[in-house]
Amino acid sequence: MGATVSTAVGPAQIGMSLQPSWQGQTVLDVRPLGTLRFDSHHGPIRLRLSLDGIHADVAQQLLESPRWAETLPDLIEADLQAGLRELIIRAAVCAVAGGFLAGLIVFRAWRRALWTSLGSLLAVGLVTAVSAATFNPRSIAEPRYTGLLTGVPSLIGSAESIVTRFSEYRNQLAKLVTNVSQLYHAGTTLPVYSPDPNTLRVLHVSDIHLNPLAWNTIRSLKEQFKINLVVDTGDIADHGTKAENRFVEEIGKLGVPYVYVRGNHDSMGTQRAVAEQKNAVVLDGGVKTVEGLRIYGVGDPRFTPDKSVDVNSDASMLTQLGRAHAQRLTSDTTGRKPSSSKSSRGKAAPTPGATPAADKAAGKAVADLVAVHDPTIGRAFNGAVPLVLAGHVHQRSTEMMSSGTRLIIQGSTGAAGLRGLEHDEPTPIQASVLYFDRTTHRLQAWDDVTLGGLGEQWVQIQRHLEAAPGRTILPEPVPTPSPTGGATATVTPTRR
Template identity: 60%
Template sequence: MDFTDWTQRLRRFATGRISRAVAVLLVAVGGAWLGIALGGPVRAAVGPVEIGMSAEPSWAGETVVDAHPLGTLLFDTHNAPVGLRITLENINTTRAGALLEDPRFSDQLPALLEKELSEGVRTLILRAALCGLAGALIASLIVFHRPGPALAGLLSAAVLMTGTGAAIALTFRPDSVVEPKYTGLLAGAPSLVGDAESIVTKFESYRVQLAKLVNNVSQLYDTVSALPVYDSDPASIRVLHVSDIHLSPIAWNLMHSVTAQFKIDVIVDTGDLTDHGTGPEDKFVEEIDSFGVPYVFVRGNHDSKATQRAVAKQKGAVVLDDSAKTVAGLRIYGLGDPRFTPDKSVAVDSDPESLAALGRAHSTRLGQAFEPVDLVAVHDPTIAREFSGRVPMILAGHSHERSTELLPSGTRLLVQGSTGGAGLRALEHDEPTPVAASVLYFDRKTHRLQAWDDITLGGLGEQSVQIERHVETEPGRTISPGPTSVPSPTGSASGTTSP
């Protein structure tokens, strides 16, 4: 046998060993991650909060605190191919109340949080290590059916996990806690309680604000847990109703979060997106492009025809003005407000009788010129009421105060509050205007409203958040011009104003 034969045999032998080693390594890594994913997550009590902790693959090596449905905080804590996810699971309201009533709350809370979080992390590390090793061993046995490769896989997983742990320890950055990145509704957190570094260094100064946030989040989870029973069929059509944004970026933050969290199919905006309907304000409407779902818009009395054209240019926008279109399975008719009140050079007729007459005329036209519709969207409730008996559901805005009314015909009228907290108008009153929006659930077959969630955030300077669930008592009721005996579960609408 010459030298060439020996080199070829050696090359085949080495190639075979390398291939087997790579295969063992890949199976061990896959089994380890599967074991960590299935058995690694732990639950822990940290102060008044019950959290879930889990390790997950992450090239960024970050720590993510997921405070569903409020948003997330991201911390650049280390450099390693594994991330830590902390999920807010529940609020222990009994413990939260005890902490808030304790006069030593501000002194005890930092140490308590550090102690209980450290215990939870240690438990996670131990459990993840054991589950990862078990997963690597079991996967290797299943794939290779021999103890040798199985032990090699176990050893490979142990080495990799040890190396990952060492990388985390060597690159850990404790100062990252003062430089979080916020997403969702939590993006407003720095403006509510100050930047993270100030909170860490001047904790006592923020005791009151922190206590309020803890209490309000507790109330949020209490509210969610006490929602009336309604099985929101995943196949239902989910409509986000917003109105009277008035150039407020707060509205965009809320709408993005709700659209993602509630899996919204279509957004319906009942007007006053802008404040004066001017050209510079058109830039504001470009955010419509980013929602990724249809955005149905009807003009309000603060929106000019130019505003309406600017909205129509946006991707996904559906502008309705005495027109109807099927969107996300619902046939929607929309009518723009006949007035443009910011233009003081033009006389504006806001007489209720004139508005009602306009509504009656278009209601008659709707019955004659359009095929039956499921939903009507207008801006002013005075106009909206004239569509009673023509459709099962009417959406309106304008009054900056949410209300719902079951009209005698069986038609339900939902008047939305201001999703923008009335914009700069929030400064015109002693009490701030709440930020309001509603999620409506429609049956995909019957196109009838089944239930709706009213979402309310405290206005300027407040930190409250509330979700109220309402279930439609008789979704299949007859809709006709004559009276019905179906009661409204949430009372009657208040009178309209001209904001």
């Protein structure tokens, strides 16, 4: 009851409170813009911050100061620390006093009441210790946004600046606070962030299943996040019929390259319809360079809507297919150059770089990422590339495989089509914005975007940072005959 304070933080009046919660977290409530959630700790208590108001006079002084961008971060930090200290002290005092009063009422003896107050103090100390032990300073770089604050990732900037250029991030944070002040005070809008020229932004979508809402989502994300290219990991159609081919014409209206691999609900006719779009890049067992990224794609071997044909969906078959493509990708010694790239205008251009054999000899992966539909096929590329994108299962997840290859499985950007209504809760619309370094072509971070399904009005964005973007990819050991023809030796090349 006493764990609540109101304190001035820069130009804002911030309410702070501690609430019981098994998930921990720190929640910043900026009404009516939305909330930011940080996995700051895992103790049994949540820190909630709310923007209660803006001090117009302080905001005006800051705006008029020529050094506001330098002084505001330090001011905010000092005010937050002071407010947290007051909050913790007040919570501890109220807990001890409450324990004493509860003991006095229950036991009607002041000595026993002293023991209950001591128990309350120990409980406060235990909660504080657990929260401090599980404190995660990286959480500030991986917030979850709701409401209008979903535009914050594009306001803050590239993921690299959050970690490697923290001073710039602090300045952006200061600008964000000032802009919120102006929004409350004068009703102005937040400025659009200018993307880092060394960041390539890729939108990963999958399993659209003929849902027209997916195109609205894709167009909105393309504009908001300044997307350079889209990667679609299949099931754009539902039955693969000729009548569905008009649905893919929206691809040609996006104005950015659209890389596509066939899903098990897409027919060869669907694939040809996508290929006819001027900005489409269809991959089915080949490498193409798009916006500087070397992408290898594998179409799904199955076509499940045709019930008259027996479809082999055995996991071992899919794994074997994936391994065959992975071996083809990493062991091509024919000297053949990869397929030519296709620009956003549909013109072919020579693929920069060496042949697959030369890339392998230089210790580099032949492709920067692989796009497949089924994650079972994708896992077979373990050790072949740094990143594999997949879909199919309508549930978003990611895993770091043993070699250092990351597999990102996208949910359904089309909310699973009509299948999304088969459950008690509608399937959400999901997509991800991937941030690549234009020089190294390595993934730096990604934003998972989730929108409520049919009949729901909510949106959430979760930012993730790649812990080791430049990690070495270690392919699975390759057995080779020994010089004596007896036992085998193991050769394990490395890739950067």
